[in-house]
Amino acid sequence: MELKIHNSLSKKKELFEPITPGYVGMYVCGPTVYGEPHLGHARPYITFDVLYRYLEHLDMKVRYVRNITDVGHLEDELAGEGEDKIAKKARLEKLEPMEVVQTYTNSFHDKMDRLNTKRPSIEPRASGHIIEQIDMIEKIMANGLAYEVNGSVYFDIHEYSKSHKYGELSGRILEDLVAGAGNERRELAAQSDKKNPEDFALWKNAQPEHIMRWPSPWGVGFPGWHLECSVMSEKYLGKTFDIHGGGMDLLFPHHECEIAQAKAATGINPVKYWMHNNMITINGKKMGKSLGNFITLTEFFAGSHDFLEQAYSPMCIRFFILQAHYRSTVDFSNEALIAAEKGYKRLINAKGILSKMEHPGNEVAKDAAADEAIQKLCVRAYDHINDDLNTAQVLAELFEVSSKVNAYQNKQLDIAELSKATFDKMKQTFFTFFTDILGLLDESGSTGDDGSMDGVMNLLIDIRKTARENKDFATSDKIRDSLNELEIQLKDGKEGTTWVKN
RNA sequence: GGACGUGUGGCCGAGUGGCUAGGCAGUGGUCUGCAAAACCAUCUACGGCGGUUCAAGUCCGUCCACGUCCUCCA
Structure with missing residues (x-):
């Protein structure tokens, strides 16, 4: 039996066949480093760590790319005064934005190491790929699928829909997004520069107070939310690669937009197998x-x-x-x-x-x-x-x-x-x-000095054994109970006594 | 409102048409000086209703409940 994985694109389990036999390109959406990693973060990175490990076990050569998002997510774009999350946190703590990024990146690495997830082959940062992001925007614009307004560039979903199917991953229909009953926010969004509220930003004009900013053909600004993953996956894995993973909450709009961006820029479907882990509740x-x-x-x-x-x-x-x-x-x-x-x-x-x-x-x-x-x-x-x-x-x-x-x-x-x-x-x-x-480690207290510990324990076990042979249960129970208090458990088996530290 | 998904025994959680999931907790037993550990056995199930089928937790319909997404999130 060969490996089957559930493809979110087809909603079916499919036989996994790498595009290039023996080689696997895998991209997993990494964290936005503006806070301490929580239990929810552990899920995808453990899940895809197991996949990574298993593919390697199958003797495949895997390039595992997982990004660090250190720019780009807007805090409140609906009010038209979006503020980059990293920048906001920086102001609150009076730290340089990159200091915030580094702090939480370090913490993320530390927690992932402790969870025994293997580090990815490449861990690119969004801020390190601004040039490539601008480059992709230009390609999309050249293909007539994005437009510039007031220093911002938006993806033109309606134009894209004429030649492509928007919503193939999430099962969403453009008309539903437009009609979206009971969604007052659409009206707010309509007040922005977008031609249509469904369009999403590829590049955002930066207000003067915005700290994280880069020059571009459209003025000073910062890249849009969904662009980095398209850019970095293409750069390191190619225009089309095997596996793209992430949490289910990213399926729409993030991954849907990734597909649209890639197709708009290259004309090629970027990902063969989309995999999504569910949430921790x-x-x-x-x-x-x-x-x-x-x-x-x-x-x-x-x-x-x-x-x-x-x-x-x-x-x-x-x-x-x-x-x-x-x-x-x-x-x-x-x-x-x-x-x-x-x-x-x-x-x-x-x-x-x-x-x-x-x-x-x-x-x-x-x-x-x-x-x-x-x-x-x-x-x-x-x-x-x-x-x-x-x-x-x-x-x-x-x-x-x-x-x-x-x-x-x-x-x-x-x-x-x-x-x-x-x-x-x-x-x-x-x-x-x-x-x-499965990547499970034995974390029970092997603290380096096992030699002397073993000697001491063997001595105690031996004394207790003698006591028991002499029916001196007071002594033997004292040894057992005292050790128990030290979280050392004795196990009496047919072959003698063993111990384990809890 | 739309899209998608979920509902399994005391708890967590696999399983998609007939075959013991598993773990934790409980009960009985074996072992033990006693206990622990271990092993064996065992109890408690498939949201409600209806349908398809020789056979449904598993497929279909319907109702109820819950969740996710539609806005940054893993």
Whole structure:
């Protein structure tokens, strides 16, 4: 079975076939760096990190481009006095705009690193591509699909619609946008320079007080909202590339406009597969900037938010997100996160056992049925990831392995029921998926001095063992309880006692 | 108002026509000095109504509820 992904353009799962065999160009919309990254940001970057990892696992050469938006988003364009978000924040904090950008870029990188997302191949900034953006605007104008008014340039959707289909991605019909009943804002927009309210800005004339500004053929200004992604994806991935990802909330208008811009400039459909992750909700509502109901990743990691009952580690967050399919909404709650944390620890525990586990070496399985079940499980793991990245199902398979591994460890099952080959395959599959593809790390306190810690623990376990043999349960329980208070848990198994730091 | 989507057991969450999802929590058991851990077993489901079908959580219709987008947002 080969990789299938859901294409938002066709609204179907499609077999993934790179434009150039063996090579994949992937563009994912990055953050606008004017605030601390929150839980909602974790979703797309973890989702596409898994895709990135999996494509590499399939031996594809992937160029993963993810931008940093450090210019261009208007705060309130409807009132006709739009202010760049970066610029506004800069004034509030009395910082240089680029200082704001750097601060939040650093924070974004830090949080993404902690979530164990691999950094993209190229991370271009909008402000570094002003020339290219001007260049694309000129191409669109040359094709008669944009017009200049008072130092601003707008995309002419009506003209574009004569030769192209606007709305192919979002399923929107131009007439609906125009007619848009109950949308008073359209009337406000109509007061602007646009020929039609549906037209969107490619270049905006900068008012004198506007800090972030660049010269252009149309005067001093700044690029429009949707242009950067078109420009940077084309620059680094070509006029047409394989995968474009992002949150569903970007589907319209952002991605619709990207398609229009690219087609208007080059005549070519820019993206083969559009992929959109769904939102994280809190109390059933989308967590986001606009509703102000977001919890930052810093707050999650520290547990420093009224809504949070405890701190949640980066891997807990990652696991939580991977437990749901990326195209479903996932509702945040303390209960759900605590469940995720426990599930994650269960897998980590199994992983630790599995890494040390040895197989007796029999080439023939003692239990053919059990052996076959594991073989099938290993195949299913791939089937699931191939099925539009069904990480939830992959995790379910890993849990199955965990139960087996625990049973082997405790001699509840005989590991020789599996052949050596099957055991090795199970081990390899588990590690490949857990570590390489799902990108889950063991964050349980390996703090460098494992050597002495192991020695101390072995000593305590040994003393306790002697005490238990002498029926001195007061001593043995004291050791166990005291260690528990230090968040070290002892596990008494048939093969002796092991310990784990919580 | 328009476009799209969702509604699964105590909680989270897979699953798209017949085959145990899984995790967390609960219950019973095995193991244990006791417990924990682990394993085994087990309970609680597919929003309402109607239809198609030998068979529907899964398809169709309808109603209800909720969400996303239509304005910056991952």
